[in-house]
Amino acid sequence: MAAERVDGAPTDRLGFLLAWRGEATSARIRGALGVTGLHPRHAMTLMHLGTGPVSQRALSDMLEVDPSQLVAILNELESDGLAERRRDPADRRRHIVEITEAGTAALRKVDSALNEAERELFAAFSERDLASLRTMLDWVDVASVQHECSED
Amino acid sequence: MAAERVDGAPTDRLGFLLAWRGEATSARIRGALGVTGLHPRHAMTLMHLGTGPVSQRALSDMLEVDPSQLVAILNELESDGLAERRRDPADRRRHIVEITEAGTAALRKVDSALNEAERELFAAFSERDLASLRTMLDWVDVASVQHECSED
DNA sequence: TATTGTTATACTCTATAACTATA
DNA sequence: TATAGTTATAGAGTATAACAATA
Numbered sequence: 001m002a003a004e005r006v007d008g009a010p011t012d013r014l015g016f017l018l019a020w021r022g023e024a025t026s027a028r029i030r031g032a033l034g035v036t037g038l039h040p041r042h043a044m045t046l047m048h049l050g051t052g053p054v055s056q057r058a059l060s061d062m063l064e065v066d067p068s069q070l071v072a073i074l075n076e077l078e079s080d081g082l083a084e085r086r087r088d089p090a091d092r093r094r095h096i097v098e099i100t101e102a103g104t105a106a107l108r109k110v111d112s113a114l115n116e117a118e119r120e121l122f123a124a125f126s127e128r129d130l131a132s133l134r135t136m137l138d139w140v141d142v143a144s145v146q147h148e149c150s151e152d
Numbered sequence: 153m154a155a156e157r158v159d160g161a162p163t164d165r166l167g168f169l170l171a172w173r174g175e176a177t178s179a180r181i182r183g184a185l186g187v188t189g190l191h192p193r194h195a196m197t198l199m200h201l202g203t204g205p206v207s208q209r210a211l212s213d214m215l216e217v218d219p220s221q222l223v224a225i226l227n228e229l230e231s232d233g234l235a236e237r238r239r240d241p242a243d244r245r246r247h248i249v250e251i252t253e254a255g256t257a258a259l260r261k262v263d264s265a266l267n268e269a270e271r272e273l274f275a276a277f278s279e280r281d282l283a284s285l286r287t288m289l290d291w292v293d294v295a296s297v298q299h300e301c302s303e304d
Numbered sequence: 305t306a307t308t309g310t311t312a313t314a315c316t317c318t319a320t321a322a323c324t325a326t327a
Numbered sequence: 328t329a330t331a332g333t334t335a336t337a338g339a340g341t342a343t344a345a346c347a348a349t350a
Contacts, residue, residue, distance in 0.1 A: 010196065015180070022174010023171075047162050056332065068320085091331085117296075121292055121294075122293070130166060132284070136277070137169050139281075140274065141276065142177075209307085221340090221341075223311085243308085244349060244350085245307065
């Protein structure tokens with residue numbers, strides 16, 4: 001009964017470091033999206049719409065939000081003239097969602113805000129460092145994320 | 153009026169990759185903390201208490217939760233016999249919070265669950281890779297995180 | 305008057321189920 | 328019957344302000 005030390009504080013754990021830097025990066029990105037005048041979720045939606053028209057179902061899969069949440073997001077985008085819904089003639093249950101010209105203009109602002117944010121976040125990195133970080137992040141075994149919290 | 157491409161989808165952005173891997177890592181850690189039978193926030197609290205007794209104010213700073221939220225956390229830890237509050241004789245406004253023996257035993261389980269989680273997350277990494285990742289994560293300019301979201 | 309811990313309240317997110325209209 | 332979108336409701340989480348005790 002020797003080893004098996006209890007760390008006590010969550011210091012020096014690479015997992016925590018990665019989680020914290022990820023959260024900080026996420027906050028920086030949300031900030032960049034926010035200062036474009038769009039709520040981050042609307043900016044994210046526009047980013048996906050930027051690749052072309054999609055059904056709400058496909059869009060909710062891309063955004064990883066429930067279809068019922070997407071309704072509100074699209075209502076707001078539509079009332080701001082940034083996106084449009086129209087029925088799919090081939091299957092009248094479906095809505096085809098498309099970005100508008102105003103939406104594309106907003107998306108351009110989002111895009112340059114993100115470029116600026118990433119320049120700041122990774123200012124200390126050489127091109128080679130950037131590639132190296134990307135590679136390593138791909139190694140992290142995210143597949144092992146299946147557990148969820150139980151109760152107290 | 154040439155360049156300035158609009159990406160459209162949030163692919164290929166290192167910032168998003170870091171944010172996503174961080175969130176996945178965070179979820180994996182929460183899962184590991186959760187399967188010990190503790191809510192992640194209680195486990196985190198025990199980890200900080202593991203370094204020694206502290207006031208609630210200091211503890212809420214460490215955990216980055218509002219003092220009013222900490223009250224509930226400590227009520228639950230205390231009713232489970234994992235931590236104890238006592239008045240500070242030197243300043244009777246203060247509560248000194250201390251981990252119990254049962255709390256220390258729970259903390260040991262938390263600690264080994266975290267070790268296991270990190271082994272899985274970073275299974276593909278050599279010792280040198282691990283050091284390299286840690287170094288690079290320290291380069292990320294988290295200081296530039298000051299912005300917050302505006303409204304739609 | 306300022307600080308520590310506590311209580312109460314409100315607001316944002318998210319998860320879920322029920323409903324409609326189409327297929 | 329099953330699917331796409333919508334609506335309504337409830338829950339968790341969080342942020343805030345007011346309060347009592349003490350300094």
